[in-house]
Amino acid sequence: LAKTTQPISMDSYEGQEVNITCSHNNIATNDYITWYQQFPSQGPRFIIQGYKTKVTNEVASLFIPADRKSSTLSLPRVSLSDTAVYYCLPGTGSQGNLIFGKGTKLSVKP
């Protein structure tokens, strides 16, 4: 399973676009890249998933370069409620489980 590297924390202001980049140099050919969001004392929530190029949904966009060794989660016009920890997860474990890294703690300020 590919090891991930993300910034430990990021600060932003309301209304700004936030980009969180995750590196996963050893991602396997068949692995999808999934991002989850977690608020304090809550279970993680699925944000977006992709394999290559760009994926967009109502919440975020996910950019994946051709070599797939990294991915960038883009949150447009963040609000205070986007303050959370964001996890990048390439692929799954042998049981289909998710392997969580340290994640990125995003703090959005007014």
Place this chain on the structure above:
Amino acid sequence: GAVVSQHPSWVICKSGTSVKIECRSLDFQATTMFWYRQFPKQSLMLMATSNEGSKATYEQGVEKDKFLINHASLTLSTLTVTSAHPEDSSFYICSARDQGQASYEQYFGPGTRLTVT
């Protein structure tokens, strides 16, 4: 969307007692459910994989006799913390995959806060 519930949402128990936590998939069937543990300011750590109708698979370092997992139906898995001690105090989260879907998306429960006094 798919919903996973956990009960209770929080529990306080005395050292030496046992606590059962339930994880239910409300609108889908889950052959496999996962149990995670999260300590303050840390990431989620997988404890075990729960398979319907068979024994759970535990991660290295997790005591199977202390953390009893039962997956008796396609919508319910339970985690029992036996002879709980203060060091077992943590946030326990379950997740499930919809076996009817081809995607890798997992649905997480809201978590259970366990405090052992």
